[in-house]
Amino acid sequence: MPFEEVKKIWMNGRLVDFADAKIHILSHVIHYGSGVFEGVRCYKTKQGSAIFRLREHTRRIFDSAKIYRMAIPYTVEEFNQACVEVIQANGFESCYLRPLVYRGFHSLGVFPGNCPVDVCISAWEWGKYLGKEALEQGVDVRVASWERMAPNTFPAMAKATGNYLNSQLIRMEADADGYSEGIALDVRGYVSEGSGENIFVVRNNIIYTPTLGASVLPGITRDSILTIARDLGFKVIEQDIPREFLYVADEVFFTGTAAEVTPIRSIDRITVGEGRRGPVTEKIQSEFFSYIAGEVPDRYNWLTPVVTAKKAVLAAT
Ligand code: PPE
Numbered sequence: 001m002p003f004e005e006v007k008k009i010w011m012n013g014r015l016v017d018f019a020d021a022k023i024h025i026l027s028h029v030i031h032y033g034s035g036v037f038e039g040v041r042c043y044k045t046k047q048g049s050a051i052f053r054l055r056e057h058t059r060r061i062f063d064s065a066k067i068y069r070m071a072i073p074y075t076v077e078e079f080n081q082a083c084v085e086v087i088q089a090n091g092f093e094s095c096y097l098r099p100l101v102y103r104g105f106h107s108l109g110v111f112p113g114n115c116p117v118d119v120c121i122s123a124w125e126w127g128k129y130l131g132k133e134a135l136e137q138g139v140d141v142r143v144a145s146w147e148r149m150a151p152n153t154f155p156a157m158a159k160a161t162g163n164y165l166n167s168q169l170i171r172m173e174a175d176a177d178g179y180s181e182g183i184a185l186d187v188r189g190y191v192s193e194g195s196g197e198n199i200f201v202v203r204n205n206i207i208y209t210p211t212l213g214a215s216v217l218p219g220i221t222r223d224s225i226l227t228i229a230r231d232l233g234f235k236v237i238e239q240d241i242p243r244e245f246l247y248v249a250d251e252v253f254f255t256g257t258a259a260e261v262t263p264i265r266s267i268d269r270i271t272v273g274e275g276r277r278g279p280v281t282e283k284i285q286s287e288f289f290s291y292i293a294g295e296v297p298d299r300y301n302w303l304t305p306v307v308t309a310k311k312a313v314l315a316a317t
Pocket of ligand 1: 038167193218219258
């Protein structure tokens, strides 16, 4: 399905029409993957639209840019404001936000030299990443034959466009073999993450997730789930996870902005636990969904309110 048109995209400080949101084919990012990006969700909460953990996402894109020596020509405040503006300009109550910082058009050659650092923020309505049923039923996945990038090759802490070539190999391999997603191991053979999700394993009521040393993206949903799980009284351990621990787990689930909290019901055709969403996953999922729906107090200050166009119009009448 082709991209469904939205009204406006924020490019270098201006809101431009969807049809005009273009860059030159000789832009550095196209040839060398020199971009860093974010995926953020804005939810329709009981109190109105709100962006989930905007500050942390903005911090991460500034971190990613810093790792790649890209100077973002806006302040953090301007960046956050632009995220709010693009939602308002499109009148979305809930949506997915895609900030992208990239090396633009000037000259080619690996050294980015004089290429500008351009910024673009798009927004669109994005439903459930691995399918709606997946959130309840769970997904069938495989361990990928592709490993995650080795330390000191591609920095895993940077959410860089180029990293997603590895993700695409993982995801396409899973798809070709009839799985919803792949779980990649790191170069040491320990569990790392999905092509676009972090992973959690539950055994004997203890929750495990790989450390940042296992070539994972420092996921913001990962951090949210660690916080929520600790608050719910679970013991949470960040440690190296051997592949076979997945097979003998009681429950396994993915986390991510797009995937939210998605249970995994089989890995390499081995049933995980009872083969459906387990009680710990359900508890955490339900706490997470209540939080993003604004049904519980925003006790961690994770929600940035957005006055949407629809609301603004109503307020004016
Ligand atoms: N690992 C990877 C490799 C990854 O891409 C994501 C997000 C995560 C972990 C989870 O991070 P966080 O969203 O901060 O909890 N993947 C984004 C892109 C998905 C896409 O297909 O594009 C996302 O979920 O927005």
